[in-house]
Amino acid sequence: MNVIFMKGASLLLPKRPSNMLAFLTASHALLYKPSRRPPAVPLTTAPRSVPKMQTTKATPKRTLSTHPKIKPDGTIHHLKANITPSPQPSHPQATTHPPPPFEPPLDKHGKVMLKDMTLPEMERWVEEILGQKRFRARQLWQWLYKPERLAISFDEMSDLSKSFRLLLKEHARITVLGLNSIHQSKDGTRKLTFRLDAGGVIETVLIPAEGRTTLCVSSQWGCALNCQFCLTGRTGFKRSLTTGEIVEQLVHSMRLFGDQSQITNVVFMGEGEPAHNLDNVLRAVDAMTHEQGLQMSPRKVTVSTSGLIPEIRRFAEESKANLAVSLHATNDELRSWLMPINRKYGLQPLMQTLREVFPRRRGQQRKVMFQYVMLKDVNDSLEDAKQLLRLTAGVPCKINLIQFNWHEGSEFEGSSEETMESFQRYLSGKGMTVTIRRSRGDDEMMACGQLGTLGALQPPRMKVPPRYAQAVSRTGSTA
Numbered sequence: 254m255n256v257i258f259m260k261g262a263s264l265l266l267p268k269r270p271s272n273m274l275a276f277l278t279a280s281h282a283l284l285y286k287p288s289r290r291p292p293a294v295p296l297t298t299a300p301r302s303v304p305k306m307q308t309t310k311a312t313p314k315r316t317l318s319t320h321p322k323i324k325p326d327g328t329i330h331h332l333k334a335n336i337t338p339s340p341q342p343s344h345p346q347a348t349t350h351p352p353p354p355f356e357p358p359l360d361k362h363g364k365v366m367l368k369d370m371t372l373p374e375m376e377r378w379v380e381e382i383l384g385q386k387r388f389r390a391r392q393l394w395q396w397l398y399k400p401e402r403l404a405i406s407f408d409e410m411s412d413l414s415k416s417f418r419l420l421l422k423e424h425a426r427i428t429v430l431g432l433n434s435i436h437q438s439k440d441g442t443r444k445l446t447f448r449l450d451a452g453g454v455i456e457t458v459l460i461p462a463e464g465r466t467t468l469c470v471s472s473q474w475g476c477a478l479n480c481q482f483c484l485t486g487r488t489g490f491k492r493s494l495t496t497g498e499i500v501e502q503l504v505h506s507m508r509l510f511g512d513q514s515q516i517t518n519v520v521f522m523g524e525g526e527p528a529h530n531l532d533n534v535l536r537a538v539d540a541m542t543h544e545q546g547l548q549m550s551p552r553k554v555t556v557s558t559s560g561l562i563p564e565i566r567r568f569a570e571e572s573k574a575n576l577a578v579s580l581h582a583t584n585d586e587l588r589s590w591l592m593p594i595n596r597k598y599g600l601q602p603l604m605q606t607l608r609e610v611f612p613r614r615r616g617q618q619r620k621v622m623f624q625y626v627m628l629k630d631v632n633d634s635l636e637d638a639k640q641l642l643r644l645t646a647g648v649p650c651k652i653n654l655i656q657f658n659w660h661e662g663s664e665f666e667g668s669s670e671e672t673m674e675s676f677q678r679y680l681s682g683k684g685m686t687v688t689i690r691r692s693r694g695d696d697e698m699m700a701c702g703q704l705g706t707l708g709a710l711q712p713p714r715m716k717v718p719p720r721y722a723q724a725v726s727r728t729g730s731t732a
């Protein structure tokens with residue numbers, strides 16, 4: 254008898270060769286046929302007699318009504334495919350569990366903030382809490398947002414019954430922003446400043462141009478992102494704005510200037526990073542584009558971001574508005590200095606995300622707008638233009654070159670007109686759509702990157718990469 258080892262098991266071999274083949278075949282079947290394979294030897298040294306530990310927790314039994322993705326009526330919530338399960342046998346909890354009571358947004362005096370609600374939420378509030386007919390909510394919504402109405406008092410709402418108006422006066426509030434000041438620059442651009450409820454002032458800019466008027470709204474008071482070329486970034490972050498505070502910038506501006514210049518476009522490029530306040534930004538866009546209200550076309554609303562990847566994915570899925578991405582640099586070293594957020598979301602993953610969420614298609618309407626502020630000797634060379642072309646390959650896009658707007662304490666200088674034009678020519682020659690956004694309102698500190706007021710406390714300056722040190726040293730400190 255010989256002894257050999259196969260797969261860790263010892264086998265006794267018959268001595269006669271004629272029996273060997275049959276023996277090996279049977280042994281192989283024993284070892285490799287799934288049904289006959291002996292149980293794997295555990296890698297632990299625990300003796301077999303020790304009972305195995307329970308490694309999975311017992312899953313608690315879920316009822317239909319407590320499952321996070323199943324509504325009480327049995328339909329599945331938030332799934333892409335609209336799957337409705339076949340009727341379940343009646344389950345006492347599934348049919349009798351009431352939806353949670355609606356909790357309207359309240360101010361510090363306990364009054365309902367009407368412009369913080371969507372229309373479906375307003376309907377629930379009117380019906381469930383005020384005990385009124387549902388259609389009243391739609392009437393109220395139209396008084397708040399129809400361009401020819403834009404009511405700021407309940408007394409204006411002439412087709413609402415007196416008793417309903419009294420109820421509203423007692424329990425709700427229309428406006429959340431107080432107009433603080435209006436400044437006008439030489440070129441007709443206007444800056445509106447608004448007081449916030451608990452203190453603080455935000456800025457909104459109205460920019461008339463040939464054939465259109467654009468309103469630039471703020472989504473936050475200040476900004477946390479500390480982009481080095483932007484005054485708002487240098488002021489630091491105070492707080493995010495509510496849905497009402499965002500929408501009301503448009504409503505106030507329409508009331509003030511609607512008869513002189515119809516606002517045709519809205520851009521979220523004022524104070525703040527919209528993606529840091531995406532819930533409220535999406536709700537505000539919803540109110541601005543609602544067919545029963547402000548009726549802006551989603552194609553005329555642009556939300557700008559410095560490139561927060563998860564929020565870009567969500568935005569692309571949930572909104573029909575345009576997306577603008579602030580690029581400002583074509584390599585990570587430069588971008589991480591100019592825009593510290595790049596240390597978290599670098600250029601390659603950012604561009605890959607954009608390729609995925611805005612796939613190139615025939616007749617594709619939705620294009621990303623890349624914003625590129627032109628800084629002298631920092632990002633304005635022909636090599637930068639070539640790199641920009643390579644970087645954006647595969648993303649349906651247009652490029653907006655932005656003239657730099659100087660502010661106090663800035664260490665940058667803007668590129669010359671000739672440099673901007675040759676940068677544009679190079680990219681256009683390669684088939685890209687490229688526009689130049691020239692400064693508007695910069696004499697009154699209302700141009701792009703000039704919003705906000707520097708306080709005593711400022712976020713730290715980022716360390717300048719050595720190869721750019723010369724470009725900034727002549728106009729300011731190099732940190």
Ligand code: SF4
Nearest residue numbers: 476479480483486525
């Ligand atoms: S450019 Fe935009 S994201 Fe950057 S600091 Fe200014 S407001 Fe914030």
